[in-house]
Amino acid sequence: MNTLFDKIWDSHVVTKVEDGPTQLYIDRLFCHEVTSPQAFEGLRNRGLQVFRPNQVYCMPDHNIPTMNQEMPIVDPVSKNQVDTLDKNAKDFGVQYFPMGHKKNGIIHVVGPENGLSLPGMTIVCGDSHTSTHGAMGAVAFGIGTSEVEMVLATQCIFQAKPKTMRIRFEGRLKAGVSAKDMALYMISQLTTGGATGYFVEYAGEAVRNLSMEGRMTLCNLSIEMGARGGMIAPDEKTFEYVKNREYAPKGDDWKKAVEYWKTLNSGDDAVFDKEVLFDASEIEPMVTYGTNPGMGMGINSSIPALNSIEKSSRDSFTKSLNYMGFQSGEKLIGKPVDYVFLGSCTNGRIEDFRDFAHFVKGKKKADGVVVWLVPGSWAVDKQIKAEGLDKILTEAGFELRQPGCSACLAMNEDKVPAGKYVVSTSNRNFEGRQGPGARTILAGSLVAAAAALTGKIIDPRTL
Amino acid sequence: MDKFKTLTSTIVPLPIENVDTDQIIPARFLKATSKEGFGDNLFRDWRYDKQGNPIKDFVLNDPTYKGEILVAGKNFGSGSSREHAAWAVAGYGFRVVVSSFFADIFKNNAMNNFVLPVVVSDAFLSEIFSSVKADPKMTLTIDLENQTIKNNSTGKSHSFLINGYKKECFLEGLDDIDYLLSKKDKIEEYEKKRVAF
Numbered sequence: 001m002n003t004l005f006d007k008i009w010d011s012h013v014v015t016k017v018e019d020g021p022t023q024l025y026i027d028r029l030f031c032h033e034v035t036s037p038q039a040f041e042g043l044r045n046r047g048l049q050v051f052r053p054n055q056v057y058c059m060p061d062h063n064i065p066t067m068n069q070e071m072p073i074v075d076p077v078s079k080n081q082v083d084t085l086d087k088n089a090k091d092f093g094v095q096y097f098p099m100g101h102k103k104n105g106i107i108h109v110v111g112p113e114n115g116l117s118l119p120g121m122t123i124v125c126g127d128s129h130t131s132t133h134g135a136m137g138a139v140a141f142g143i144g145t146s147e148v149e150m151v152l153a154t155q156c157i158f159q160a161k162p163k164t165m166r167i168r169f170e171g172r173l174k175a176g177v178s179a180k181d182m183a184l185y186m187i188s189q190l191t192t193g194g195a196t197g198y199f200v201e202y203a204g205e206a207v208r209n210l211s212m213e214g215r216m217t218l219c220n221l222s223i224e225m226g227a228r229g230g231m232i233a234p235d236e237k238t239f240e241y242v243k244n245r246e247y248a249p250k251g252d253d254w255k256k257a258v259e260y261w262k263t264l265n266s267g268d269d270a271v272f273d274k275e276v277l278f279d280a281s282e283i284e285p286m287v288t289y290g291t292n293p294g295m296g297m298g299i300n301s302s303i304p305a306l307n308s309i310e311k312s313s314r315d316s317f318t319k320s321l322n323y324m325g326f327q328s329g330e331k332l333i334g335k336p337v338d339y340v341f342l343g344s345c346t347n348g349r350i351e352d353f354r355d356f357a358h359f360v361k362g363k364k365k366a367d368g369v370v371v372w373l374v375p376g377s378w379a380v381d382k383q384i385k386a387e388g389l390d391k392i393l394t395e396a397g398f399e400l401r402q403p404g405c406s407a408c409l410a411m412n413e414d415k416v417p418a419g420k421y422v423v424s425t426s427n428r429n430f431e432g433r434q435g436p437g438a439r440t441i442l443a444g445s446l447v448a449a450a451a452a453l454t455g456k457i458i459d460p461r462t463l
Numbered sequence: 464m465d466k467f468k469t470l471t472s473t474i475v476p477l478p479i480e481n482v483d484t485d486q487i488i489p490a491r492f493l494k495a496t497s498k499e500g501f502g503d504n505l506f507r508d509w510r511y512d513k514q515g516n517p518i519k520d521f522v523l524n525d526p527t528y529k530g531e532i533l534v535a536g537k538n539f540g541s542g543s544s545r546e547h548a549a550w551a552v553a554g555y556g557f558r559v560v561v562s563s564f565f566a567d568i569f570k571n572n573a574m575n576n577f578v579l580p581v582v583v584s585d586a587f588l589s590e591i592f593s594s595v596k597a598d599p600k601m602t603l604t605i606d607l608e609n610q611t612i613k614n615n616s617t618g619k620s621h622s623f624l625i626n627g628y629k630k631e632c633f634l635e636g637l638d639d640i641d642y643l644l645s646k647k648d649k650i651e652e653y654e655k656k657r658v659a660f
């Protein structure tokens with residue numbers, strides 16, 4: 001008890017059902033167009049209003065095109081889903097950032113950058129990567145559509161209290177190793193189900209040293225090892241980041257808020273159900289070779305040999321490698337790449353574009369590689385231009401697209417063709433995730449940049 | 464909703480581990496704005512080839528196996544939180560999914576759609592897979608009241624966990640929103656003392 005998670009959770013308990021779940025109060029609900037229509041429809045069928053419309057923020061991000069957003073969406077089914085969100089937001093009077101709005105973008109990028117996601121909050125969204133907002137020191141987690149409906153109707157949700165896990169990264173990261181690499185490393189060690197049932201707090205020197213954006217990347221990927229969410233205790237860096245953002249508290253409220261936020265940490269006597277320790281200095285730039293995010297390795301390593309895999313998992317392992325067109329035991333370094341995707345709620349923030357742009361500065365994009373650079377939000381896009389990164393990118397032969405989820409899940413036209421390899425900074429390498437038959441290699445922004453320049457999997461530190 | 468007490472059914476075996484929700488229902492089928500029709504695209508890319516023809520050796524296309532119980536390998540339902548996965552499983556006609564491990568969000572989503580996730584040991588699970596291999600007509604019996612699952616081929620039973628509240632919801636066919644709505648006064652009371660900036 002007395003963990004950061006417990007403190008926030010306990011302060012949001014409304015009631016507890018005997019031998020059942022907790023009724024938890026939700027400070028902020030985010031909705032996108034894919035997982036909300038049936039929830040709004042449910043309200044209509046029950047004849048209900050949204051209970052606290054000022055605590056609900058909606059924006060389309062999954063389906064929206066990343067070119068010509070000024071024009072109507074071409075795909076009629078996508079258009080219908082976005083139009084439905086437009087209508088629901090209007091009918092129910094909730095906060096809304098439509099396509100093209102200066103605050104539109106991927107929810108998990110937009111929330112923190114506008115000060116909508118604050119320390120101490122409970123935040124939910126019908127989206128598993130809601131864990132991203134945990135970087136602010138909030139309890140943030142993904143929910144299903146029935147649960148979205150519950151929150152719309154009552155600002156509450158029923159949840160069983162998860163167990164707690166602390167993952168500490170002690171030591172310092174090597175140069176050229178990022179938060180994404182920490183996350184892929186952690187998932188490869190713990191497996192995709194390794195944190196199921198737990199809410200994770202990240203701690204340790206290497207976590208404290210991360211920027212806020214790096215922390216978001218780390219928390220973002222919590223769900224890929226099954227965790228209910230991931231979070232990091234707020235500190236001076238957090239307060240600095242939040243200060244003056246549009247929806248952040250101001251004046252006297254700010255002082256009071258910071259005072260309260262300073263109490264949000266795991267006490268020295270905090271007890272976790274599970275503790276994990278990693279040595280940050282051992283982490284290499286990571287890539288995945290299979291079809292779940294747990295199938296990752298250092299970029300210079302070899303895919304495990306079949307006989308090193310547990311017997312019961314061998315069929316799944318082989319199926320996965322067949323899909324990817326890789327052999328067990330081989331290295332990925334030097335393998336050709338067809339596509340590169342920089343973006344998503346994992347790596348679509350300004351720091352990712354800075355890293356990418358600085359890396360490619362003065363060099364040229366490889367011929368034959370298609371590169372999609374998709375900012376996570378219009379605010380990121382604006383910042384890219386303000387810093388002149390767009391010029392660097394253009395000179396190196398790249399072009400910038402418009403914000404949205406894009407190729408992360410390929411619901412719009414940004415689909416990687418069957419059989420093609422894509423180095424992607426997103427979060428899922430599942431079969432067909434980036435287009436039917438697409439073969440995804442997950443990596444950080446620098447590995448993506450190196451692939452964009454060479455058309456190969458290459459260790460960015462050697463360029 | 465229909466009440467759930469006991470169910471005896473033949474099964475559909477899917478002995479694959481880490482079946483993620485992108486496999487259960489690929490993202491391109493998430494564009495609907497109602498809950499209907501997702502069953503048709505359950506396991507779409509394993510079930511149909513690019514031209515939309517059924518892939519013969521996938522279990523849903525094999526007439527040998529039918530039933531209201533899906534039995535899947537370890538860690539079923541990982542990945543995306545899309546409730547569409549639960550709608551697809553329910554829409555296809557499954558009322559129970561048995562596995563040795565479920566991803567959390569899928570488990571919640573399934574229960575919110577009156578699909579009962581039943582967790583059994585790895586050993587019990589692999590025994591089910593052996594039984595069905597030997598006899599595709601084998602059945603399982605789920606007894607929710609007593610929280611047991613029985614492999615009627617071997618006669619062996621296994622108990623499973625479900626919290627008292629959810630069990631009641633299944634037995635009575637009630638959902639969470641009904642319950643939460645009855646607690647409005649408590650919510651308003653809470654809001655008065657809540658710390659918010």
Ligand code: SF4
Binds near residue numbers: 062345409426
């Ligand atoms: S960027 Fe990808 S993971 Fe993130 S919210 Fe969009 S689809 Fe989901």
